Amino acid sequence: MRKAKYKRVLLKISGEALSGEAQQGLNPTILKELATEIKRTKEQMHIELAVVIGGGNIFRGAYAKSMDRVSADYMGMLATVINALALQDALEKQGVFTRVLTALEIEKVAEPYIRRRAIRHMEKGRLVIFAAGTGNPYFTTDTAAALRAIEIGADVLLKATKVDGIFTSDPKKDKAAKKYNEISYMDVIKNKLKVMDATAVTLCMENNIPIIVFDSGASGSFSRAISGEKIGTIVS
Numbered sequence: 001m002r003k004a005k006y007k008r009v010l011l012k013i014s015g016e017a018l019s020g021e022a023q024q025g026l027n028p029t030i031l032k033e034l035a036t037e038i039k040r041t042k043e044q045m046h047i048e049l050a051v052v053i054g055g056g057n058i059f060r061g062a063y064a065k066s067m068d069r070v071s072a073d074y075m076g077m078l079a080t081v082i083n084a085l086a087l088q089d090a091l092e093k094q095g096v097f098t099r100v101l102t103a104l105e106i107e108k109v110a111e112p113y114i115r116r117r118a119i120r121h122m123e124k125g126r127l128v129i130f131a132a133g134t135g136n137p138y139f140t141t142d143t144a145a146a147l148r149a150i151e152i153g154a155d156v157l158l159k160a161t162k163v164d165g166i167f168t169s170d171p172k173k174d175k176a177a178k179k180y181n182e183i184s185y186m187d188v189i190k191n192k193l194k195v196m197d198a199t200a201v202t203l204c205m206e207n208n209i210p211i212i213v214f215d216s217g218a219s220g221s222f223s224r225a226i227s228g229e230k231i232g233t234i235v236s
Helices: 028-045 069-093 115-123 141-152 185-190 198-206 221-226
Strands: 008-013 048-053 098-102 127-131 156-161 211-215 233-235
Touching: 008 141, 028 048, 028 069, 028 221, 048 069, 048 115, 048 141, 069 098, 069 127, 098 115, 115 127, 115 141, 127 141, 141 156, 141 198, 156 221, 185 198, 211 221
Parallel strands: 008 048, 008 156, 048 127, 098 127, 156 211
Antiparallel strands: 211 233
16 A cells, blocks of 8 residues: 655646546546546545535536626536535545635535635545635636645645646647756746646745646556656746
8 A cells, every 4th residue: 555645635637637538528427537546546545635626527617708807707617516415425425525615705505715614624535625716817727726725734635637747848739849857947937838727836836835747548657656756847
């Protein structure tokens, strides 16, 4: 059994990861597989875990060019709430106690985000899902992930993607793309590598939180990343 290198973990999952090949909507099979992997890792490695989830499979505010940007961003935040509730349902069917905390107050379906409450939930062994980004327009869910990681005192930020780390260019489009096994925060920003936005990377750099970018579809990748095994790309 692997031992955890990191005790308190913030996992960032993109909305697109929940849709599979369809690119839109929710795929029940993927949700079940993700919940199973999260449960196994959390229970076997005895970690405290929080999740930030995107909403790109439902609506992406930054791409709604014909709309008012602020309205579009709020719609994107609401999309993350839908995904958070779907993930919560999948996890609780596996017997994982969860709480959804939202940056926008939607008291009928989730708790409002309060830092001390979130930490207390984690200390009690509950998995916390952060939804609605930062609650502010013009900020991505990557930035929300970095912010929440800092606020809860996470040891690492794990970014689950569809490729195995950070590359010089999109490996799905460029066969010559080369993978970085390790890279500095400044090089990510300087080279404009689009794995995370610059604000998120800067926040992690200023607070010394390592980022591990890995392929969420690879078997056992989540537990391997938490154990400190060399997987994907580490940004530090």
